[in-house]
Amino acid sequence: MSEVIVELKHVNKMYGQTVVLKDINIEIEQGKFYTLLGPSGSGKTTILRAIAGFLDVTEGDVLFEGKRINDVPANERKVNTVFQDYALFPHMNVFDNVAYGLRIRKVKKDDIKNRVEAALKMVRLTGYDSREISELSGGQQQRVAIARAIVLEPQVLLLDEPLSALDAKLRKDMQYELRELQQRLGITFLFVTHDQEEALALSDEIFVMNDGKVQQSGTPVDIYDEPINHFVADFIGESNIIAGHMIGDYRVEFNGKEFDSVDAGMKPNEPVEVVLRPEDLDITPVGEGKVTVEVDTQLFRGDYYEIVAYDRLGNEWLVHSTNPAKDGETVDLTFDAEDIHVMRLNESEEDFDARLESYEGDE
Amino acid sequence: MKKSTNAAYYIPYGFWLIFFVIAPVVLIIYQSFFDINGHFTLSNYQTYFSSGTYILMTVNSVWYAFVITFFTLLVSYPTAYFLHYTKHKQLWLLLIILPTWINLLLKAYAFIGIFSQDGGINSFLGLFGIPAQQILFTDFSFIFVAAYIEIPFMILPIFNSVEELNEGLVNASRDLGASSWQTFRQVIVPMTMSGVKAGVQAVFIPSLSLFMITRLIGGNRVITLGTAIEEHFLTTMNWGMGSTIGVVLIVAMFIIMFLTGERNHHRKEARHEN
Numbered sequence: 177m178s179e180v181i182v183e184l185k186h187v188n189k190m191y192g193q194t195v196v197l198k199d200i201n202i203e204i205e206q207g208k209f210y211t212l213l214g215p216s217g218s219g220k221t222t223i224l225r226a227i228a229g230f231l232d233v234t235e236g237d238v239l240f241e242g243k244r245i246n247d248v249p250a251n252e253r254k255v256n257t258v259f260q261d262y263a264l265f266p267h268m269n270v271f272d273n274v275a276y277g278l279r280i281r282k283v284k285k286d287d288i289k290n291r292v293e294a295a296l297k298m299v300r301l302t303g304y305d306s307r308e309i310s311e312l313s314g315g316q317q318q319r320v321a322i323a324r325a326i327v328l329e330p331q332v333l334l335l336d337e338p339l340s341a342l343d344a345k346l347r348k349d350m351q352y353e354l355r356e357l358q359q360r361l362g363i364t365f366l367f368v369t370h371d372q373e374e375a376l377a378l379s380d381e382i383f384v385m386n387d388g389k390v391q392q393s394g395t396p397v398d399i400y401d402e403p404i405n406h407f408v409a410d411f412i413g414e415s416n417i418i419a420g421h422m423i424g425d426y427r428v429e430f431n432g433k434e435f436d437s438v439d440a441g442m443k444p445n446e447p448v449e450v451v452l453r454p455e456d457l458d459i460t461p462v463g464e465g466k467v468t469v470e471v472d473t474q475l476f477r478g479d480y481y482e483i484v485a486y487d488r489l490g491n492e493w494l495v496h497s498t499n500p501a502k503d504g505e506t507v508d509l510t511f512d513a514e515d516i517h518v519m520r521l522n523e524s525e526e527d528f529d530a531r532l533e534s535y536e537g538d539e
Numbered sequence: 540m541k542k543s544t545n546a547a548y549y550i551p552y553g554f555w556l557i558f559f560v561i562a563p564v565v566l567i568i569y570q571s572f573f574d575i576n577g578h579f580t581l582s583n584y585q586t587y588f589s590s591g592t593y594i595l596m597t598v599n600s601v602w603y604a605f606v607i608t609f610f611t612l613l614v615s616y617p618t619a620y621f622l623h624y625t626k627h628k629q630l631w632l633l634l635i636i637l638p639t640w641i642n643l644l645l646k647a648y649a650f651i652g653i654f655s656q657d658g659g660i661n662s663f664l665g666l667f668g669i670p671a672q673q674i675l676f677t678d679f680s681f682i683f684v685a686a687y688i689e690i691p692f693m694i695l696p697i698f699n700s701v702e703e704l705n706e707g708l709v710n711a712s713r714d715l716g717a718s719s720w721q722t723f724r725q726v727i728v729p730m731t732m733s734g735v736k737a738g739v740q741a742v743f744i745p746s747l748s749l750f751m752i753t754r755l756i757g758g759n760r761v762i763t764l765g766t767a768i769e770e771h772f773l774t775t776m777n778w779g780m781g782s783t784i785g786v787v788l789i790v791a792m793f794i795i796m797f798l799t800g801e802r803n804h805h806r807k808e809a810r811h812e813n
Contacts, residue, residue: 228710228714229713229714230710230713230714249713250710250713250714251713251714251715251716251717251718252716255714256714256715257710257711257714259707259710259711261705261707263705263707263708263710263711264711265708265711265712265726265730266730267729267730276712276715276717276725277715277716277717280715280716280717280721281716324715325714325715328715328716
């Protein structure tokens, strides 16, 4: 099952002096939902375009089913793309848009009709065949774009921020539909987004990108719970990042106090950063917790309260709580040893994985 | 109050429209109902549509205008298309527009110099011992010069439509498996058709009534409706007949505008057949 279908090996891309991709190594396996997640300008769309064949990489190999496809033109690659702006042909109606690729492939007329109908049914647009593109809403155009790509039954579907133009509600709906579609078709999806919630919700595996590099790859849970560095911790979800020191294995010092932790394999006294997720912090009366803070402001977010508080050293603490707090109130925050995630400075992904393995194996 | 000040902005153009567009057209239509002696008559139209000379002249005009438009398009489309992908397109565009700033008459005389018996081309051919050719006063020279003059007016609208074309659509077509030629035919050409239509309007209609070039370059061997109008107004002084031909030209213009105009409903129906 876990057959590698697309692979990028030591891929670099430069525009003049500007480096947009730095030594990218990615393996995409058959049938999974992958996400390239990163802020704009991180190089995620560039990777997609390199796989689709819209740009040449400066160095390195792009492999499809083990064969180098750097020099294969876009129209001969067995991948299809759903574009950010959909790129539907405005001079054709829905049916002709979806049938475009099939007509190019000289598929028989009856087959075209059946396959287009099936694809439209899959994206729940049955009966929209003769609509003009300009008559469709954003969400419907989005579905036509997906139908146009999946009708060709590609092995890999590339999706370039396909939901970014939709409003919040529709976006949520489409997330479910995309995930369902991917599981039903068993096609490999490579999805590009800057929305971390979307990435966490949809993906089997996420590549977090910044600055032309893959910062960390792994399942959503891995990346959320064990961010490798400051960037990932900050970009994925909300987090409190505090500078500290590793005292020894399973002991960490920050905020002037020592705490038990579950991290090990670092040098004694090594400077580290500590991540505490806001939802892992609990509010208790003064004297019962681990850090004393004063509540500054709070926002009601619907399903939780987002509370901003400051400790005596002036560090900001972000807390997600189901119960409201009072502005100006002094409270304690408490957390468990497992909630403390320690990050080394400038640790590479390989070293990170190796270190985790070394002490997790001990237990 | 605001409405009236807004309306005031239209006054200068309103006067222009009335005095230089509507009034002349009305005058031409009015004139066309009078014969050479100033009597009201329909005979001008009768003559026009019954005389073989006029019919032939009309067919001739349409044919030459068609040929000129065809060759202009043949040169302009690829030019506009590749211009879009060149580095310094604004500079190239300027070079294309530049000749339109020079008076038509000057350009026509320049071509007389180039095409004449002892002109540039013949002296060049002479270097290879080829005897002087008759180039001036031929269909070739007429169409060549007319196309030369019209090309910028064709390139501009096509260039604009190519510029407006969303590059994403080209990528999408390639992504769906189309070769560059298939993409060109199925996406680029239909998407730039509005520019082509605008260009055809800008070239075909003026070409119908060309008269100076027919005389200077075509040597009066090519008689178009434009030439005929000039003859009637300046030589035979039959203003009525000249106006009648003018009316025919105006009607022809409207027909061309209608044929090349945007008609969404027709397009929709036509597509359903394939």
